[in-house]
Amino acid sequence: MNDLSIWQQLVQQTQLRWDEVVTATSVHIQLVFFSMIIATIIAVSLGILVTRVPQLKTIILGGTGILQTIPSLALLGFMIPIFGIGVKTAIAALFLYSLLPIMRNTYTGIKEVDPATIEAARGMGMTSAQILFRVELPLALPTIMAGIRTAAVINVGNATLAAFIGAGGLGDFIFLGITRGIDGLILLGAIPAALLAILIESLFTLIERWSTPKGLRNV
Amino acid sequence: MIIFDHVGKKYEGGFQAVQDVSFQIERGELLVLIGPSGSGKSTTMKMINRIIPHTTGTIRVNGKDNTTYNPSELRRNIGYVIQQVGLFPHYTIAQNIALVPQLKGWNEKAIEERVEELLLLVGLDSELHASRYPKELSGGQQQRVGIARALAAKPDILLMDEPFSALDPITREELQKELLTLHEQLDITIVFVTHDMDEALTMGDRIAIMKDGRLLQLDTPEKLLYEPAHGFVEQFMGKHRIIQNPELMPVTEIMAETVTTAHPNLSPERALSLIRQKKITDLLIVDRQSKLLGAVSAYDLIKKMDHIQTIEEIMTPIQPILTTKATSKDAIILMDEAPSGLIPIIDDTHQLIGLVTRGSLLTAMSSQWTEEVVS
Numbered sequence: 001m002n003d004l005s006i007w008q009q010l011v012q013q014t015q016l017r018w019d020e021v022v023t024a025t026s027v028h029i030q031l032v033f034f035s036m037i038i039a040t041i042i043a044v045s046l047g048i049l050v051t052r053v054p055q056l057k058t059i060i061l062g063g064t065g066i067l068q069t070i071p072s073l074a075l076l077g078f079m080i081p082i083f084g085i086g087v088k089t090a091i092a093a094l095f096l097y098s099l100l101p102i103m104r105n106t107y108t109g110i111k112e113v114d115p116a117t118i119e120a121a122r123g124m125g126m127t128s129a130q131i132l133f134r135v136e137l138p139l140a141l142p143t144i145m146a147g148i149r150t151a152a153v154i155n156v157g158n159a160t161l162a163a164f165i166g167a168g169g170l171g172d173f174i175f176l177g178i179t180r181g182i183d184g185l186i187l188l189g190a191i192p193a194a195l196l197a198i199l200i201e202s203l204f205t206l207i208e209r210w211s212t213p214k215g216l217r218n219v
Numbered sequence: 220m221i222i223f224d225h226v227g228k229k230y231e232g233g234f235q236a237v238q239d240v241s242f243q244i245e246r247g248e249l250l251v252l253i254g255p256s257g258s259g260k261s262t263t264m265k266m267i268n269r270i271i272p273h274t275t276g277t278i279r280v281n282g283k284d285n286t287t288y289n290p291s292e293l294r295r296n297i298g299y300v301i302q303q304v305g306l307f308p309h310y311t312i313a314q315n316i317a318l319v320p321q322l323k324g325w326n327e328k329a330i331e332e333r334v335e336e337l338l339l340l341v342g343l344d345s346e347l348h349a350s351r352y353p354k355e356l357s358g359g360q361q362q363r364v365g366i367a368r369a370l371a372a373k374p375d376i377l378l379m380d381e382p383f384s385a386l387d388p389i390t391r392e393e394l395q396k397e398l399l400t401l402h403e404q405l406d407i408t409i410v411f412v413t414h415d416m417d418e419a420l421t422m423g424d425r426i427a428i429m430k431d432g433r434l435l436q437l438d439t440p441e442k443l444l445y446e447p448a449h450g451f452v453e454q455f456m457g458k459h460r461i462i463q464n465p466e467l468m469p470v471t472e473i474m475a476e477t478v479t480t481a482h483p484n485l486s487p488e489r490a491l492s493l494i495r496q497k498k499i500t501d502l503l504i505v506d507r508q509s510k511l512l513g514a515v516s517a518y519d520l521i522k523k524m525d526h527i528q529t530i531e532e533i534m535t536p537i538q539p540i541l542t543t544k545a546t547s548k549d550a551i552i553l554m555d556e557a558p559s560g561l562i563p564i565i566d567d568t569h570q571l572i573g574l575v576t577r578g579s580l581l582t583a584m585s586s587q588w589t590e591e592v593v594s
Contacts, residue, residue, distance in 0.1 A: 116301060117305045130322070215354065
């Protein structure tokens with residue numbers, strides 16, 4: 001069957017495996033979604049913590065920075081002894097990868113709020129919590145959203161590797177395509193993954209625009 | 220009323236920003252804190268609402284040590300205006316102004332009314348501006364909102380840290396005037412930090428001059444100009460300021476103290492020789508107690524001298540006259556109405572103590588420049 005051109009292979013594989021593609025895409029989305037939810041909650045909290053306790057900045061930002069440098073496949077490997085093989089490990093690894101961009105943007109977003117605004121807020125008698133929730137976070141929201149977008153797009157790519165540890169997702173086709181030497185099968189995983197990344201990118205761009213406080217938008 | 224009692228601020232690194240400062244700010248006063256950068260003027264102001272905590276001494280705000288207040292509570296009752304304004308960019312103008320009343324738990328309707336009232340007070344159109352965002356306003360308009368926000372919860376103390384320094388000169392002058400009007404209307408104590416002496420002289424009921432964390436002198440603008448307690452104060456005030464602020468210079472500073480006078484029973488011949496000798500155009504007439512009676516002009520004297528026995532017969536009352544309490548500005552303005560270019564200066568008992576002429580006025584003014592040039 002290898003005498004078919006790559007596009008013919010793709011068409012053939014799509015007809016053959018359409019149901020599998022739908023399932024794998026759904027698994028893929030779930031991997032990204034759950035890892036992102038946990039990462040967002042924890043990374044935003046840590047980012048806020050770092051702005052309040054500057055001594056932690058080196059440890060936390062440095063620590064997650066080091067995590068980021070570990071190759072994705074190696075990180076998945078490290079996770080296996082802890083979580084075993086499967087979805088849990090994949091989500092844990094994707095979660096760790098998402099921490100840095102979100103946390104760094106949370107930190108930067110809050111730090112970039114005009115000090116004069118914060119001083120005025122203090123001078124008006126706002127408490128530290130009021131300043132955080134009514135001034136710092138709303139003003140940092142666009143930057144935080146940008147961090148989440150970056151993490152999500154990277155995650156869509158990294159999630160294809162989850163197939164190697166049996167977590168499923170679109171990586172299954174790529175993996176299979178490589179081992180069997182069917183280029184069309186590789187595309188069957190790669191094209192939906194790429195489309196998914198583009199979709200998430202555009203979706204977050206919309207959310208970012210919507211989450212930017214009105215007074216900050218360019219008229 | 221705010222009382223500083225041996226207050227100091229030392230940072231953890233050991234830097235002494237403010238050192239042993241004691242003074243009192245009266246209720247309803249507009250006190251200006253001025254000094255070069257690093258003098259501790261802003262720090263001193265910010266210790267009042269504990270934006271910067273002091274490390275020694277006590278600061279009493281309305282009778283109570285300010286460390287006994289909850290800091291947020293304290294700040295909500297003290298208006299705060301800074302140079303960079305610091306409006307919340309994501310709040311509308313109305314929301315910005317409503318902030319403190321909201322924190323204090325006012326009801327919606329009261330807040331709404333207060334916002335309207337304040338926009339009017341600071342000269343902004345409610346319909347036009349209330350629902351706008353800060354970045355849509357000019358710098359001057361933003362600071363108007365900053366002042367409205369600070370006044371929103373009707374504080375009796377207002378702290379202002381170089382509020383007009385970032386504005387263009389025309390807007391600055393406009394806002395200075397309006398703030399003075401507000402200060403009169405509202406019976407509010409204002410502590411105003413600036414590095415601009417002209418601004419200090421315009422705004423301050425009293426001015427506190429600071430340097431290297433110490434308070435050098437706290438006095439009225441007049442006293443600072445004429446009785447500087449410290450060489451630095453004198454230098455910092457600058458000599459030329461008298462020209463820009465003639466209203467601060469007592470008329471006694473620019474008058475000639477030696478005045479040629481005559482008694483009313485003087486003969487016209489002797490009067491004429493006196494006039495010629497002193498090269499003057501008018502002779503002031505005083506009685507034996509030096510009380511000013513009037514004047515005789517050389518012109519009248521020459522015309523009528525054959526028909527009179529004493530100069531009293533052609534003496535005319537002199538107008539205008541100023542008292543020793545008048546300022547140089549009064550003299551400058553009145554000089555136009557003085558037909559012979561003379562303004563006699565008298566004290567409470569009507570005694571003549573000096574004379575301002577066009578010449579002495581000019582000399583006083585120009586000496587400010589020449590001294591400036593020399594130094």
